[in-house]
Amino acid sequence: MLKKIFPLLIVVIISLLISGCENKKGNSSQSLDNIERQFGKSHSSDQKSYRSDAKIIIYGRPSCSRCVNIMKELDDRNLVYNFFNVDDNELENREMWNLVNKYRLQKNNSVGFPVVKINIGSREYGYSNPAFYEIEEILQ
Numbered sequence: 001m002l003k004k005i006f007p008l009l010i011v012v013i014i015s016l017l018i019s020g021c022e023n024k025k026g027n028s029s030q031s032l033d034n035i036e037r038q039f040g041k042s043h044s045s046d047q048k049s050y051r052s053d054a055k056i057i058i059y060g061r062p063s064c065s066r067c068v069n070i071m072k073e074l075d076d077r078n079l080v081y082n083f084f085n086v087d088d089n090e091l092e093n094r095e096m097w098n099l100v101n102k103y104r105l106q107k108n109n110s111v112g113f114p115v116v117k118i119n120i121g122s123r124e125y126g127y128s129n130p131a132f133y134e135i136e137e138i139l140q
Helices: 002-019 032-036 066-075 091-103 132-139
Strands: 052-059 079-083 115-120 125-130
Touching: 052 066, 052 091, 052 132, 066 079, 066 132, 079 091, 091 115, 091 125, 115 132, 125 132
Parallel strands: 052 079
Antiparallel strands: 052 115, 115 125
């Protein structure tokens, strides 16, 4: 009996892992910080100062661990950003690809999430799967 159920369990587990949090619809500009505040978690503040005029946009998927980590780093530093789930909106998906093409962010015909755009005044920066220190250098 276990031999018959085991393959089915594997399929169910894999489908749950693949779907992750992607059942979330629409734009999600709600930050992880806002979500965690609802559950009573708090963040420690960082002593560094950051530019207040930076506009940060993150393109990715809610189930992407790198996307979640970047958003957590931004939340920990009380930095405002917008997150766009590229699977939910064709316009945002096209905006992301325009950014990828503009800054030649593709490597081996693929793009790593998150794709991050930072506008500071008239300057624009684009990153594919950046380490947080890369973003932090621009924001200081």
